[in-house]
Amino acid sequence: MLDTAIVGGGLCGLALAAGLQAQGREFTLFEARPRLGGRVLSVASEKAGMRVDLGPTWYWPDTQPGMTRLVADLGLVSFPQHDSGTVLRLHDHDRKAAPSENESVHAGARRVEGGMLSVIEAIAKKIPEERLRLEQALTTIFDRGDHVELHFRQGDSLLVVQARRVVLAVPPRVVEEQIRFEPSLDDNLIEVMRETYTWMAGEAKAVIAYDRPLWREAGNSGNAYVTHEQAVLGEIFDACDATGTRAALGGFLALPPSLRDSFKAGLPMLMGNQIGQLFGPELEHGEQHYQDWAAEAYTCARRDLIPPDDHPHYGNPYLRQAIWDGKLFFGGSETASYAGGYMEGALDSARRLVREIGRFAPVVSPQSGDKTTASNADSVALFGQWVAGRQAELLEAYRKQLNRLLASADKEIVTQRAMVATMEQVFSEALLRLEDLSFDMGDVAVERGRSALTPEILKTFDGFIQFLIDSVIEYNRTSCALSNFPGEDKPSKDYLQAILRDIAAAWKEFCLSVNAFFIAKTPVDATA
Known part of the structure; x- marks a missing residue:
């Protein structure tokens, strides 16, 4: 039986495949087209x-750290x-x-020199050729209790695959329109999928x-x-x-x-x-x-033929939940918590999926190749130094997000959107920074699904969000660019409360992602 089936050979699916390959996990990637890349052409x-x-x-280096790192x-x-x-x-x-x-x-x-397809080609080289299957279109997924059964259309024939889990790295609207689920998905989830516009479709x-x-x-x-x-x-x-x-x-x-x-x-x-x-x-x-x-049938659903009135907003948490007891996951740029729709969002989604798969299928023993030259305390301290440095750059990051929004056609609630985007960018960068550090997970306790390292990492953010709020309030008061936008230069109490609710939701997801990162690295026998 296949361990993980990845459906979709765009940037998200390929980045996920490369991540699983680096961990030594078993997978096969299935792509409906005769080529890899999805919307990258x-x-x-x-x-x-x-x-x-x-x-x-x-891609934009100022706000897209994942793409910047990947290209390098x-x-x-x-x-x-x-x-x-x-x-x-x-x-x-x-x-x-x-x-x-x-x-x-x-x-x-x-x-990128050679076009963006150069990125796809370079990632594909990291994946064994036998793990990539082209011209296989998924039509049906069955929940079989301890595994899923996938039916692919391969020309005029049917291919049946059994896997412990499946990741759909395909636009949600295309999934909802083209793939049948047995049993059917939750009505609320289906509605979210239908409402999620496929970027540029x-x-x-x-x-x-x-x-x-x-x-x-x-x-x-x-x-x-x-x-x-x-x-x-x-x-x-x-x-x-x-x-x-x-x-x-x-x-x-x-x-x-x-x-x-x-x-x-x-x-x-x-x-x-x-x-x-x-x-x-x-x-x-x-x-x-x-x-x-x-x-393009594998890009554009029927609902995508009617363009949205405004710039689409992505990141609905329904699309980031594990379904069927951890056997079904949704991926793709439209599911990203940061930079949804962009290539950066596809990478954000792929990193989340690597963590999620590790959470539901922890390693049996410490991963080979893990660095252990620094103690966990040293790594936490290094992470804390990074957070402190990022806090010093926080206002400038907010200004860049704000200026981007002010230059767009949609200038509604720009303070709120810029602050939330700033925090989401920081959280995305923080997860990348964690991946750079070494942690010895052999003796790290896990109680009730929570790693002992999680609160130590989260504690380094004490005062971080309040610093952003204070800095933004002061900056907005003196900003000439915002003087023509009543309510933005001096946010009301209700406006600030709405901002805090959105940031709190982003913080909650970051906390879960940090914990999932450590759980994925923790040997099975260390969990309790």
């Missing part, structure tokens, strides 16, 4: 002589998104675009390659926004390589899925015309690459 451009991204393109650990090379030059805004299809200068669009974003993306970046030569950044009613590409950006010699422009389609389908035959001409209107007629006829994610 990079394709070769003959004209540009490089791969271009038709899925995720960027994999030995990949990153480079900053090109933003220098004039930004163009086209509000009327009969007029020229209006230029604006000194405008930072991508807020410190970085890209209803979108389409194009990248157009050229011999030279003529827009740069003309002083343009490549960034452009088209907002009139006839817009085809709504947002355009520079997609050149790090040197700027391999030339390309990228863009997100402004047309909804139904119109994209209706205009499918004419889209290449329409996209070329709009690029020519913005940057010059000589750029009308580039080499076009196009991906409509709404046409």
Whole structure:
């Protein structure tokens, strides 16, 4: 019987597989597509002589520590998104675009040489080939008491797999729409799955390659926004390589899925015309690459065809609960407690799943390769030093989150969202820091499911949240940026109480994650 079945070969599923492989655990990963990567898709451009991204393109080191570390650990090379030059805004299809200068669009974003698929390929190399199964679509999951039974569609045949547990690293809406559960899942959980928008599922993306970046030569950044009613590409950006010699422009389609389908035959001409209107007629006829994610059955559910009114919010705790007595887990970026929807969220979800699997299936003996050069007290002290250092940087982290929100279209309750995002970022970084430290778990007691090391780690955060609250209140009072947002510059008592409730929920989840981290490392015979 298989120990763990991972369903979904996107970033989350692969990162989870690599984590289980590093622990020496048994698993097999099943992917419905004939390729790995999920929404990560990079394709070769003959004209540009490089791969271009038709899925995720960027990560942000300031707020995404997991991606930053992963790129470095994999030995990949990153480079900053090109933003220098004039930004163009086209509000009327009969007029020229209006230029604006000194405008930072991508807020410190970085890209990866070779495209984001380089990340997927590098992780996949860490996993034995025989543990990766492609073109196997899960249709049904049965709870068989002490194990689960999985039915996969493999071409015209049926594959039946028995496993002690299964992880669904697939967007929740796709799971709800395409996979049958016996017995049925809880109605509340099903409703949450239906309400969880699949990030970028209803979108389409194009990248157009050229011999030279003529827009740069003309002083343009490549960034452009088209907002009139006839817009085809709504947002355009520079997609050149790090040197700027391999030339390309990228863009997100402004047309909804139904119109994209209706205009499918004419889209290449329409996209070329709009690029020519913005940057010059000589750029009308580039080499076009196009991906409509709404046409991808394993990405876009029917409910995703109707875009959300506002930026979707992720992290519903229902999607992070173990189901069927620890035999069924949900993963993927949409389930993340931090950075949901982004690649960072996929990594956050994968790390949680590694901890959760370890909680339900503790190691029989201490893991080989664990470092024991430092005592547990030394490791706790090192962690405490890290927390103290992070507290000193807390206000700056809040300011970055706040500025990001103020630059977005959704400017509601920005103080609350920025504070919660700051704490969630810190907790995500803290769990990464724990993984760097060595702990000798042989003599660490576990009573009633709680590791003796858990309260020692949590104690290092004494006063941390209060420090953030005090710093934010003082900063907001003197912030010119918030002076035009009544209630944000001087949060009311009720507003602060709402913020505290959200932070308390994040703190509770962090406490459980810390404990799960230690339980996963504790030998079975040490628990009681």
